[in-house]
Amino acid sequence: MNAGSIDMTHGGGGRAMHDLIRDIFQAHLGNPVLDRSEDAGTIEAQSDRLVMATDGHVIAPLFFPGGDIGSLSVHGTVNDLAMMGARPHSLTAGFILEEGFALADLDRIVRSMARAARAADVRVISGDTKVVERGKGDGVFITTTGLGTVPEGVDLSLSNLRAGQAVLVSGTIGDHGVAVMSKRENLAFETEIRSDAAALHGLVAEMLAAVPRLAMLRDPTRGGLAATLNEIAAAAGLGIILDEAEIPVAADVRAACELLGLDPLNVANEGKLVAFCPAEEAAPLLVAMRAHPLGRNAAIIGKVTEDPAHMVQMKTDFGGTRIVDWLAGEQLPRIC
Amino acid sequence: MRYISEFRDPVLARNMSQKIARAVEPGRDYHFMEFCGGHTHAIMRYGVQDLMPKSVHFVHGPGCPVCVLPVRRLDDAVELAERHQVILCTYGDMMRVPGTARRSLIRAKADGADIRMVYSTLDALQIARDNPAREVVFFAIGFETTTPPTAVAIKMAQAERLKNFSVFCNHVLTPAAIEHILNSPEFAPGGQARIDGFLGPSHVSAVIGSRPYEPAAATYEKPVVIAGFEPLDVMQAVLMLIAQVNSGRAEVENQYTRVVTRTGNRKAQVLVAEVFELRADFEWRGLATVLESALQIRPEFAAFDAEARFALSEKASREVKSCECPAVLRGVKKPTDCKLFGKTCTPDTPMGACMVSSEGACAAYWSYGRQRLPQDAP
Numbered sequence: 001m002n003a004g005s006i007d008m009t010h011g012g013g014g015r016a017m018h019d020l021i022r023d024i025f026q027a028h029l030g031n032p033v034l035d036r037s038e039d040a041g042t043i044e045a046q047s048d049r050l051v052m053a054t055d056g057h058v059i060a061p062l063f064f065p066g067g068d069i070g071s072l073s074v075h076g077t078v079n080d081l082a083m084m085g086a087r088p089h090s091l092t093a094g095f096i097l098e099e100g101f102a103l104a105d106l107d108r109i110v111r112s113m114a115r116a117a118r119a120a121d122v123r124v125i126s127g128d129t130k131v132v133e134r135g136k137g138d139g140v141f142i143t144t145t146g147l148g149t150v151p152e153g154v155d156l157s158l159s160n161l162r163a164g165q166a167v168l169v170s171g172t173i174g175d176h177g178v179a180v181m182s183k184r185e186n187l188a189f190e191t192e193i194r195s196d197a198a199a200l201h202g203l204v205a206e207m208l209a210a211v212p213r214l215a216m217l218r219d220p221t222r223g224g225l226a227a228t229l230n231e232i233a234a235a236a237g238l239g240i241i242l243d244e245a246e247i248p249v250a251a252d253v254r255a256a257c258e259l260l261g262l263d264p265l266n267v268a269n270e271g272k273l274v275a276f277c278p279a280e281e282a283a284p285l286l287v288a289m290r291a292h293p294l295g296r297n298a299a300i301i302g303k304v305t306e307d308p309a310h311m312v313q314m315k316t317d318f319g320g321t322r323i324v325d326w327l328a329g330e331q332l333p334r335i336c
Numbered sequence: 337m338r339y340i341s342e343f344r345d346p347v348l349a350r351n352m353s354q355k356i357a358r359a360v361e362p363g364r365d366y367h368f369m370e371f372c373g374g375h376t377h378a379i380m381r382y383g384v385q386d387l388m389p390k391s392v393h394f395v396h397g398p399g400c401p402v403c404v405l406p407v408r409r410l411d412d413a414v415e416l417a418e419r420h421q422v423i424l425c426t427y428g429d430m431m432r433v434p435g436t437a438r439r440s441l442i443r444a445k446a447d448g449a450d451i452r453m454v455y456s457t458l459d460a461l462q463i464a465r466d467n468p469a470r471e472v473v474f475f476a477i478g479f480e481t482t483t484p485p486t487a488v489a490i491k492m493a494q495a496e497r498l499k500n501f502s503v504f505c506n507h508v509l510t511p512a513a514i515e516h517i518l519n520s521p522e523f524a525p526g527g528q529a530r531i532d533g534f535l536g537p538s539h540v541s542a543v544i545g546s547r548p549y550e551p552a553a554a555t556y557e558k559p560v561v562i563a564g565f566e567p568l569d570v571m572q573a574v575l576m577l578i579a580q581v582n583s584g585r586a587e588v589e590n591q592y593t594r595v596v597t598r599t600g601n602r603k604a605q606v607l608v609a610e611v612f613e614l615r616a617d618f619e620w621r622g623l624a625t626v627l628e629s630a631l632q633i634r635p636e637f638a639a640f641d642a643e644a645r646f647a648l649s650e651k652a653s654r655e656v657k658s659c660e661c662p663a664v665l666r667g668v669k670k671p672t673d674c675k676l677f678g679k680t681c682t683p684d685t686p687m688g689a690c691m692v693s694s695e696g697a698c699a700a701y702w703s704y705g706r707q708r709l710p711q712d713a714p
Contacts, residue, residue, distance in 0.1 A: 245346075255337055261694070318567050319346045319353075320383015322704040327683075 011131025028114040033125040041125025048149040053080035066194030070113035077146035082201035086148030094128040098137030120199035160215035161236040166282035171297040177267035198271035210288030215276040226265040230326035239307025242314040343566030353387040372537035373400030373695025380704035382567035398665040402693035408653035410435040417449035425460035426475040457489035464501035481539040484604040487611040504642040512629035518556040533577040536562035545600025557586040564592040622665030661688035671698040
């Protein structure tokens with residue numbers, strides 16, 4: 001199904017909608033559960049703890065170097081589950097389509113979702129489709145909800161944070177935000193920077209195997225590393241001190257940020273995580289991360305401190321100290 | 337990155353720090369005004385103050401064009417967008433600055449005004465070409481750095497005979513502001529504040545050259561060292577200023593030799609002179625009225641002058657009471673001296689321009705340095 005575009009009949013619940021579901025959604029995402037075409041997807045009973053997460057995706061542009069709204073909608077939710085130490089297994093996907101949206105683009109997006117889901121070993125077991133009038137949507141919005149199981153003994157939580165723990169990052173920061181920016185209409189610049197969007201649960205499994213006493217994980221998406229660390233510091237009532245020289249930033253991302261007057265610390269990521277662990281476990285954790293393809297550029301970037309003001313501070317490359325602040329607003333809207 | 341990494345080298349920074357520590361005379365205090373908001377920002381962001389001896393103090397100046405724009409002019413811009421229904425094109429920095437009754441461009445945009453953020457004047461021109469049935473106004477602000485691009489836009493609009501493009505001109509001049517500060521009672525001998533020398537603005541000087549500062553340096557006997565924006569540039573310029581002060585010299589020196597020359601960018605200067613002329617006076621936020629300190633569009637280009645095309649109403653524009661932006665801009669108060677700083681005035685809820693603009697002293701203090709808070713006695 002490559003010609004034509006979405007019209008209001010596709011959301012009507014009638015034959016047109018049924019054909020759309022069959023020809024695009026089931027064709028690419030099909031699996032034994034989804035193919036039963038029931039109102040809800042059945043999951044076998046689980047003995048381990050369950051975690052569930054949801055993510056709405058409104059990114060513009062829909063297609064960017066290294067991904068699209070489809071693959072992003074899989075990675076985003078899978079990563080929320082992965083940060084809890086879960087093995088993700090099932091997703092639901094809700095699509096809100098704008099009248100006039102090209103079916104060829106929808107097909108491309110759903111294929112990409114299917115690829116991402118297969119690579120992450122998750123299945124889309126239930127979905128929904130709605131259509132809104134032209135002008136009331138921006139092509140397509142996708143919401144995914146995911147379910148995963150947390151193995152016995154794994155306990156990743158903000159409440160595990162303690163002063164003295166080490167802070168690590170799994171790789172270079174700012175890649176996703178810059179890749180998306182390079183395609184924005186009034187900002188387009190030539191670059192080979194690609195989004196880092198990827199499913200992280202494989203990396204997390206390796207990390208847990210190497211360091212069972214891992215305290216907490218989080219993925220720094222919108223707002224970048226600075227926002228994530230500030231959120232964590234505020235919630236935990238602790239401070240964080242970073243070492244700027246240790247924070248990995250790709251040379252072309254750094255150059256693009258210099259040009260645009262942005263700080264890589266404030267730029268979104270989609271395939272990176274921040275990890276907290278006891279100081280003595282930092283070295284073995286780093287080894288485990290670097291052994292995994294998604295952790296090649298992992299680094300120890302700082303430590304947690306006692307700080308009644310719960311600030312995130314940084315020893316600058318230059319030798320001074322400064323605050324790493326939480327940006328007031330969005331540097332760039334709709335980055336994920 | 338070339339031209340960037342070398343000027344942020346921590347080893348060189350330590351060396352420079354030691355040189356500065358040896359250069360300062362014991363028992364002597366040095367107060368240097370960094371005129372330009374970009375320098376304030378660089379000092380805070382890299383923690384340059386940490387590498388200075390306690391006797392070196394930075395006094396923050398009014399070199400933030402967003403911050404010195406009087407409230408009334410911002411209210412005028414909002415009126416252009418709301419009442420005259422133009423497409424108002426603005427640099428991002430201006431979007432969140434609060435005008436009278438905290439009305440900002442971003443609030444006006446949320447209420448339906450067509451206000452668009454642009455990265456350059458050329459973007460605004462393109463919007464004019466793409467929307468021939470709409471009036472497009474470019475909200476021009478800035479010191480001499482951004483003035484040439486505005487001149488280019490007006491010349492291009494003229495060459496293309498665009499009928500729907502104009503500029504709301506708020507360009508201001510640096511040497512006039514420096515002289516005004518040096519002339520003010522606060523900085524006269526015995527006044528409440530002190531300046532021993534200036535870190536001169538980097539990119540303004542790339543356009544105008546180092547020569548325009550010479551009369552002020554001679555008249556007021558204060559050294560000016562033009563400094564680049566990288567932290568090592570700032571440190572080297574401080575070293576040069578200390579040397580001048582110690583030997584009683586008051587010259588204009590250029591640390592930013594990789595970009596600035598004595599005569600500056602002649603082509604840009606000619607272009608600017610062709611399109612703009614001096615306003616008799618202009619009200620600056622914080623500095624009040626300064627003579628011959630701002631530019632207006634020449635009558636030959638009146639078709640591209642928003643003030644000629646649109647009748648702007650008289651306004652009673654108001655600052656927030658207790659907002660100390662005016663004093664901060666003059667260098668007589670620090671952001672932390674303002675009652676509102678960090679309490680009612682934060683980047684989320686700015687009371688004045690100094691907290692919103694990326695070059696504002698208050699924003700720089702908040703974002704980078706509020707954990708250290710007042711340590712310097714003036």
